[in-house]
Structures are given as structure tokens and as C-alpha cells.
Amino acid sequence: MKVTLTAKLKLNHTEAQKAALDAATLAFRDALNYTSKRAFDMNKCSGAAKIQKEVYTHLREVIGLPSQMACSAPRQVAACYKGLWTKCKDHHTRQKFIQSVKPGHQPRPFRGFEQPAKFVSRTLEYQYGKDYTWKKDGKVSVLTLEGRQIMTYQGYSKHLELIQSGCEVGGAKLSYQKSKKQYFLLVSLEVDLPDPQPADHKNVVGVDVGQRFHAVVTNTRNRTTFFSGQQTNHQKEGFARVRQSLQRKGTRSATRRLVLLSGRERRFIADRNHSLASQILKTYPQAIIGLENLKDIRTRTEGRSNPQASLKAKRARRRRSQWSFAELQTFLAYKASLVGSMALGVDAHYTSQQCVKCGHTSKGNRPQAGLMFVCEVCGYQVHSDLLGARNVTLRALAVRQDWTATGALSVRPDVSSVEAKAERLQRYSELRWSSDTSLRL
Numbered sequence: 001m002k003v004t005l006t007a008k009l010k011l012n013h014t015e016a017q018k019a020a021l022d023a024a025t026l027a028f029r030d031a032l033n034y035t036s037k038r039a040f041d042m043n044k045c046s047g048a049a050k051i052q053k054e055v056y057t058h059l060r061e062v063i064g065l066p067s068q069m070a071c072s073a074p075r076q077v078a079a080c081y082k083g084l085w086t087k088c089k090d091h092h093t094r095q096k097f098i099q100s101v102k103p104g105h106q107p108r109p110f111r112g113f114e115q116p117a118k119f120v121s122r123t124l125e126y127q128y129g130k131d132y133t134w135k136k137d138g139k140v141s142v143l144t145l146e147g148r149q150i151m152t153y154q155g156y157s158k159h160l161e162l163i164q165s166g167c168e169v170g171g172a173k174l175s176y177q178k179s180k181k182q183y184f185l186l187v188s189l190e191v192d193l194p195d196p197q198p199a200d201h202k203n204v205v206g207v208d209v210g211q212r213f214h215a216v217v218t219n220t221r222n223r224t225t226f227f228s229g230q231q232t233n234h235q236k237e238g239f240a241r242v243r244q245s246l247q248r249k250g251t252r253s254a255t256r257r258l259v260l261l262s263g264r265e266r267r268f269i270a271d272r273n274h275s276l277a278s279q280i281l282k283t284y285p286q287a288i289i290g291l292e293n294l295k296d297i298r299t300r301t302e303g304r305s306n307p308q309a310s311l312k313a314k315r316a317r318r319r320r321s322q323w324s325f326a327e328l329q330t331f332l333a334y335k336a337s338l339v340g341s342m343a344l345g346v347d348a349h350y351t352s353q354q355c356v357k358c359g360h361t362s363k364g365n366r367p368q369a370g371l372m373f374v375c376e377v378c379g380y381q382v383h384s385d386l387l388g389a390r391n392v393t394l395r396a397l398a399v400r401q402d403w404t405a406t407g408a409l410s411v412r413p414d415v416s417s418v419e420a421k422a423e424r425l426q427r428y429s430e431l432r433w434s435s436d437t438s439l440r441l
């Protein structure tokens with residue numbers, strides 16, 4: 001099994017090298033925006049070769065990119081439009097489904113294609129062996145407009161060891177941190193790990209992510225851990241207050257502060273997610289970890305923003321929409337594979353409404369949409385976040401049993417899609433034990 005890691009390397013650049021990187025990243029950004037506009041005019045084309053044919057001469061002669069970079073700009077733009085097309089298709093399927101359930105629903109238009117995709121951040125993509133390579137004694141060589149620049153780098157010691165041991169490397173991305181005037185090289189490393197076997201895992205664990213508790217974790221032996229979000233939420237409120245007052249001010253220096261702050265906030269969240277993931281993996285070793293598939297859970301639970309909502313509701317919405325749960329799950333998944341655990345995606349539907357004792361599923365199981373889950377049928381009571389985690393655990397256990405029985409771990413279907421849901425309901429309807437008791441002759 002191959003696992004891809006991203007190593008973040010700090011480049012030790014001199015003034016002259018930084019100027020060269022500046023020129024390269026800015027030119028590349030111009031190239032991306034030009035290419036994006038052309039691809040947009042070509043009916044939002046997502047074919048890299050086709051776009052390249054159109055823009056290559058311009059990128060080489062007018063913007064002055066080296067040939068490698070003039071090839072990677074169309075590739076990046078094509079990938080961007082491909083993603084937009086997928087989103088567009090998903091959007092229309094969802095709208096059609098809503099129409100079939102709610103006749104008279106006005107389908108919302110897809111907004112992703114109203115104008116050409118715009119590239120704002122200063123980045124540059126490299127391909128290993130073509131435009132960046134390792135040099136001897138811990139140096140890296142990267143391509144700029146004025147030829148290759150060779151510099152030393154720093155990073156996480158385990159990542160450096162991997163690089164030195166000659167592990168397989170993929171693409172790299174140059175990124176710029178404005179507040180520190182510093183370039184980083186994000187390199188993807190491919191690590192070969194033994195394939196996981198069902199018998200490797202002693203724990204079956206479910207993780208419920210949320211606002212009140214950033215993670216509630218439980219296993220099949222009823223060991224439970226709550227990771228509170230209270231303190232970090234409080235800190236995030238602080239960030240939000242500062243942001244708001246700066247936005248109101250609207251001066252140039254306020255905008256500058258805002259840019260610095262946004263990076264700091266993002267890193268703060270990433271840091272918290274990294275440490276959460278590590279703690280969970282330490283507490284539950286050798287585990288199969290069930291994670292809810294949260295794809296478009298936000299649109300499902302949140303709806304659109306409502307300008308008339310109360311201040312309190314707005315604040316709650318902002319808080320919910322700004323914690324990156326998907327990031328926590330990604331961290332968990334990749335760290336798990338490094339320590340001999342494994343993350344699985346499970347269906348997220350009804351995890352907060354389904355009784356784990358009797359199976360009764362209803363919105364009414366959450367009286368006043370409150371903190372407690374109270375089953376309408378059997379009266380079972382439990383904290384609602386813990387209920388979510390229990391349901392995820394049960395679903396992970398079911399997958400694990402399947403895996404042992406069949407020897408194959410089936411590829412998880414896109415369980416958030418409407419068709420998958422319908423298919424699942426259909427499958428369960430066939431499971432009813434026959435009530436036909438007449439004698440068959």
C-alpha cells in the first residue's frame with residue numbers, strides 16, 4: 001500500500017534567490033490567469049493538451065516562462081476546470097433530486113462557471129526530475145525564470161530522513177508565506193507500507209466530529225474520549241472579532257493585517273487538528289477507525305446564510321462553517337496508516353438520529369434538537385455526540401466483519417450521493433425475513 005505524505009520544507013534562500021522565486025511565481029500566476037481565461041473562452045475546456053496548444057506560444061514568448069512551466073500552467077488550469085465540471089454535474093443531480101421531492105422547487109443555477117477561474121495565491125507547481133531535483137548535501141534545485149536556483153532546506157526530521165533514504169517523490173508545490181516573506185516547498189513523498197490485514201487491528205473505533213466536541217471517539221468496548229472544542233472555539237471567536245473590526249476599518253493597512261491574520265488562523269486550526277489526530281491514534285492503537293463521510297454535510301445541515309438571522313445564530317453558523325473537520329479526517333487517515341491503524345469511510349446519514357439499542361430512527365429522538373438523545377421507542381438516553389460516535393463505530397464494525405468474511409475491502413461508494421442512498425434503502429428493503437409460514441409441499 002502506498003501512502004502519500006506531504007513534507008513542508010523551508011527553503012533557505014538568499015535575497016537574490018528570493019527575487020528570482022518572486023519573479024517566477026508572479027509570472028506563473030499571470031500565466032495561470034491568462035490560461036484560465038482562454039480555457040474559459042474555449043467552452044470551459046478541461047483538456048490539458050488542447051489548452052496547451054492554444055496558450056503555449058503566449059506563455060513562452062510574452063510571459064517568458066521556461067518550457068516546463070509553460071506546460072504545467074495548462075495542466076493546472078485543466079485540472080481546475082475538470083473539478084468544476086464535476087461540481088457542476090453534482091449540483092444538477094442534487095437540484096433534480098430536490099425537485100423530485102419538492103415539486104415547485106426553483107432549481108438554483110451553478111455559479112462556478114460565471115467567470116473564468118481566478119488564481120490568486122503565489123504558487124508554482126514542479127515535477128520531480130523535470131524542474132526540481134535533490135542535490136548532494138541536503139540541497140534542492142528548483143527552476144525559475146533565470147535558470148535553476150540551488151539552496152538548502154529545513155524540515156521535519158522524519159521527512160528529511162525519508163528524502164535522504166531516497167524514497168519516491170512526486171510533484172512539489174512552491175508556496176509563499178507573506179507574513180514571513182518566506183518560500184516553502186511542499187513535496188509529496190510516496191512511502192511503501194505493507195498492506196493492512198484484518199487481523200492487524202484490535203480496536204474498532206468510531207469518530208464523530210463536531211463543534212462542541214471537536215471529536216468524540218468511542219470503541220466497541222465502550223471506551224470513550226471527548227475532545228472538547230471549548231477553548232479553541234473561544235480563541236476562534238477572538239480571531240473573528242479582530243477580523244470583523246479590521247474589515248469595518250477597510251484601510252490599506254487593515255487589509256494587510258487581515259492577510260496576516262488569515263494565515264495565522266488557518267495554521268492554528270491545522271495545528272489543533274494535527275494534535276487531535278495524534279492523540280486519538282495514541283489512545284486507540286491498532287485500530288480500524290470509522291470516519292463519517294462528510295462530503296457536503298455543510299450544505300445539507302446549514303442551508304444558505306440568512307441575513308435576517310439573529311446574531312447568535314449567525315455566530316453559531318460561522319463557528320460551524322469554519323472548523324475544518326475534513327482536515328482532521330485527512331490527518332487521521334494518513335497518520336493512521338503510518339502507525340498501523342486504518343481509517344474507513346462510513347455512511348454519515350442519520351448517525352445522530354438512529355438509536356444504537358433498538359435501531360429506531362427519527363428526528364423525534366432529539367427532543368428540542370437538544371444535547372441529549374432520547375429514543376422515542378425504547379427510551380435509551382445518551383449524549384448526542386456520543387451517539388454519533390457509537391453509530392459510526394457500529395458501521396465500521398460492519399465493514400470490518402465484511403472484510404474478514406470476504407477477504408476484500410470493497411471500495412467505498414460515494415455514499416453521500418442521492419443514488420447511493422436510494423440504492424442502500426432498496427438493498428435493505430430486500431432483507432426482510434419472509435413472514436410466509438404456510439407449508440410448502
Ligand SMILES: [Zn+2]
Pocket residue numbers: 355356357358359360375376377378379380
Ligand atoms: Zn431505541
